[in-house]
Amino acid sequence: MSDGGPPSISWPAGYRAALCVSIDVDGHYGETNARTPDAFWIHQTAYDPTGTERLLGLLADVDVTGSFCWVGRVAEERPDLVRRAIAEGHEVACHSWDHHAYNGLSRDEQRTDVARTRETLTRITGVVPTGHKSPGWRYDDHTFPVLQELGFAWAMDEPGGDLPYATSPDPTRPPLVQLPPSWLYDDYPFFVDRLLTPQQAYEFWREDLDQLRAEGKLMCLTLHPFVAGRPGPSRAVARLLDYAVDAGDVWIARADAIAGWWREQNGQS
């Protein structure tokens, strides 16, 4: 789906790489849709609000702002947490209405789902979201045209490299900036699929970050409050952020800022 030739970017002065902390607030909907009828596992997600509060505190401790991708129904259930994220300088983006995979929805259904989520988050925060992440990264050929049509600035869906790039199904509209995520920068395979230690996760992510610093590229972390918001896993995140801050050459930024920077650099602002 990528187009426009090889990606190019030089990061803001003084930085040689970028790091985006994105946090997917799924509530129970992600696990409900994936694991029903496993009630035991679904109930583990009742930890989501506690984990959200811990991650907000952790980001404040290191003075880092990130991008919270909120499921619409979860935002309605705990609007106080959504407002707190905004008040503390974070971005709030769309992560679908109830975490149903977009590749199982028609184009019209996807458009309705994204628009409803954006309206709900706007009503709660007073700020219009400009970014989207598809549930479980299950997007299809309709997803990016719908996002472009609705005027979204960025998506974090397609892992097509280590730099932002344009996805422009409709060349007459402003491009959708794709911020590539990775299954390897997601807390879920480390702490759910495999019960690795925080030390192992930290070392894995730090090695990747060092390689990306050497290459001048971008790392997009994907965290879940009921996973990385648990005490031990949160230490892996805290250590990585401490490391990135101490390195001094990593631009730790919200997704909308990175997408905006890409547009500026590519004459699309």
Ligand SMILES: [Zn+2]
């Ligand atoms: Zn999710």
